[in-house]
Amino acid sequence: MQIQDLPYPDPGVPDVRSGPRFLWWLGRNQLRGQLKALAWGLLHFMAVSSLPFCVGFAVQAVVDRSGGRLAVAGGLMALACAANALGDTFLHRTAVTNWITAAARVQQLLARKAAQLGSVLTRRVAAGEVVAVSTGDVEKIGWFVEAVSRFTAAAVTIVLVCVGLVVYQPALGVVVAVGLPVLALAVLPLLPRATHRADIQREKAGHATELASDTVAGLRVLRGIGGEELFLDRYRRASQEVxxxxxxxxxxxxxxxxxxxxxxGLLLIAVVWYGVHLARQGRITVGELVTVYSSVMILTYPLRHFEEIAMAYSFSRPSAKRAARVLSLQRATPTEGEPGDTATEGEPGDTPAEGESSDQAVPNAREGGSAAAARAVTTGESGRPGTTAPAAPDVIAAGDARGAGLPSGDLYDPATGLLAPAGRLTAVVCGDPDAAGRLAERLGGHPSEPGTSVLLGGVPLDGLPLDSARAAVLVQDKDPVLLSGSLRELLDVPASGDVGAEEALAAAQCGDVLDALVQGSVDAEDPMDARVTERGRSLSGGQRQRLALARSLITDPEVLVLDEPTSAVDSHTEARIAQGVRDLRAGRTTVVLTSSPLLLDRADRVVLVHEGEVAAVGVHRELVRKEPRYRAVVTRETEDEAALSDALHKLNKLDELNELNKLDELDELDEIEETA
Structure with missing residues (x-):
């Protein structure tokens, strides 16, 4: 793989069982580049190491006054210098290629994982850690993968030179052959401590990056409450710790x-001292002494690669561990052969909500598991039992859902028993905001555990290809992100084409948002050309929510899931948004996770999810009267107020019953009088 060939058509499936295994997998996937770097490294190091032999041969030729051998020595030195230049040039070229391609492979893997998990990624891993992995950690991982081939070439060169010195001059060669391994292994006792300190530095740097990311993300809010100095002091302390x-x-x-x-240096002194002693005795020539001395001097160069590989591994191991942890995150998939556990909403004997046909009901949880699963899987596009569920389609682009063979029909979550009938607006009330976030995650095709996948028209959502699942179901997170650029670019998303920008903006009540964008732009006459700052920081929270809602409405997916889409909007605007969404999404399946009475009142069907299970189903006004738990969440009643309201409700029931009894008694008296 060359740099000009990037990106990879397929970066592969990494081994993420541990950091070292991930590094080993990267090295194996770059085997061709590693072998090329090894070959050029051997040429480079061997050419450098051959220079002392050429110098010693030339010195001995001068001592012996041999012009012919001196000329040969000069020719060998010229050849060695040319080989050195060639090997060094292409070693550097190949090494940089290996570094960049390894880093690019990791970045592609991280990008693919982020695309697969979407907003779920930052719920499972801190955003700062993701930033640290995709920036500094990627470079360190690429450094180690690239350094392995150069280290291997240096180690092989040292072994060959030691063998050559032993053959060339056994007396001094043995000293060098024994001393060089000692030099290479002398630092091993220090490496664990150095690695530990490097790990601490990486950990503290990652914590500082996370803190900086969180501070920047919440800077607007911090300024509003005067807390920016507090967080800046925390970051300063974290930075000093790093x-x-x-x-x-x-x-x-x-x-x-x-x-x-x-x-x-000590080895060099020992070689010179012992070599001079041998030369005085006449056991070696001056040329041999110069050769051995020069070889020891030259070998300090490849020896440096032992230190480099130790540093590279120490810094890359925690980086690889973090990358493997991020890449190991998976969308939960159902176990093969494990039936989806289906359950109904409400209690046995519940009647469908007002306006709901009885054939849209789902099997009861107290039915046999296999029968319930079979009935759920045979729910077709119309949601009527007996219709065969469509098979999982091939991968298709998001926005091509309509008429592309995607599954449609009821959206059913077996984990909670939640049913969202096809073509209806279903509102879901969760007392716990975290539970609402987890439910939105599952509805987006990310079940919390195997076997609990959401069913769309009887088809498990997490069993579909990722692109197909996203074309079928779109989940708008509670805190949607607005990227910088023009409004036209922001709304340029994969869509069905049936909903235009003007319709979506009108339904989301974005009129004042457009005016604010135009006023904030210097030369934008058309609101669609107005610039949106990064994350929409120049807009209020409610304005950002409405733009994000308009973007989701333009997409016009088969199923739209909105998690608290109007939490930062005033009540008058919220009422208009509720009606606008209802009108625009008529005939399409929409699920809104909210506790707003204005949105709940516009829903065809309201579901109360309590402690992870469906507790009540109906319409808003009916549930407010009959269900204390629902009333407590929606109206924010305290426990005492809820108990008092429940007691008053029971008293009213008793009064009604007494009135009916009195009427019955009067009717009996009238009958007796008529008979008499």
Whole structure:
């Protein structure tokens, strides 16, 4: 793989069982590039290491006054220098290619994982950690993968040179052959401590990055409550901790580097002292002494790669561990052969809500599991039993849902028993906001555990190809993100084409938002050309929510799930949005997770989810009268107020019953009088 060939057509399936396994997988997937770097590295290091032999041969030729051998020595040195230049040039080229392609592979894997998980990613992993992995960690991982081939070439060169010195001059060659492994292994006892300090530095740096990301994301709110200085002080302290950890780590690595300089110097002194002693005895020639001395000097260069590979591994191991943790996140899939556990909403004998046909009901939880599952799977597009569920379609682009063979029909969550009938507006009330977020996650095709996948028209949503699932169901998160750019670019999303920008903006009540964007732009006469700042920071929370809602409405998916779409909007605007969404989404399946009475009152069907299960089903005004738990969530009643309201409701029932009894008694008296 060359740089110009990036990105990869398919980055592959990584081994994410651990950080070292992930590094090993990356290396295996770059085997061709690693072998090329190894070959050029051997040429480079061997050419450098051959220079001492050429120099020693030339010195001995001068001592022996041999012009022919001196010329040969000069020719060999010229050849070695040319090979050195060639090998060094292409080693650098291949090494940089390996580094960039390895980093690019990791970035593609991270991007693919982010696309698969969507907003679920930041719920499972801190946003700051994702940023740290996709920036600094990627470079460190690429560094280690690239350094392996150069280290291998250096190690092979050292072994070959030691063997060559032993053959060339056994007396001094043995000293060098014994001393060089000692030099290479002398720093091993220090590596665990250096690695530990590097891990601490990485951990503190990741924490500081997370803190910075959270502070920037909430800066507008912090300024509103005067808390920015508090968070800035926290970041300053975290930054100083990173600095201290980096200094401690650098001290250890500087100690290792000094040992790498000191020990070769001591070896060089020992070789020179012993070589001079042998030369005085006439056991070696001057040329051989110069050759061995020069070889020891040159070998300090490949020895540096032992220190580099240790540093690269120490820094890349925690980075690879973090990357593997992010890449190991998966969309939960149902176990093969495990039936989806289907359950109905409400209690046995519940009648359908007002305006709902009885043939849209789902099987009861107290029915046999296999029968219930069979009935759920055979619910077709119309939601009527007996219709065969459509097969999972091939991958199709988002926005091509209509007429593309995607499943349609009732949306059913077996984990909670929630049913959203096809073509209806269903509102879901959860007392716990976290439970609402988890439910929205499941409705988007991310079940919390295997076997609990949401069924769309009887087809498990997480069993569909990812693109098909996203074309069928769109989930708007509670805190949607607005990217910077023009409003036209913001609304340029994959869509069915049946809903235009003007319709969506009108339904989301974005009139004042358009006016604010035009006023904030210098040269934008058309509101669609007005600029939206990063994350819409120049807009209020309610304005951002309405723009995000308009973007979701334009998409016009088969099923639209909205998680608290109007939490930052005033009541008058909220009422108009509720009607606008109802009118625009007529005939389409819409699920709104909310506790707003204005939205609940516009819903065809209201479902109360309590402690992870459906507790009540009906319409808003009916549930407010009859269901205390629903009333407590929607009206924010306290427990005492709820108990008092329930008691008054029972008293009213008793009064009605007494009135009926009195009427019955009067009717009996009238009959007796008529008979008499």
């Amino acid at each position: 600095r201290h950890a980096a200094v401690r780590s650098a001290r250890m690595w500087s100690l290792i580097a000094s040992i790498q300089v000191l020990l070769p």
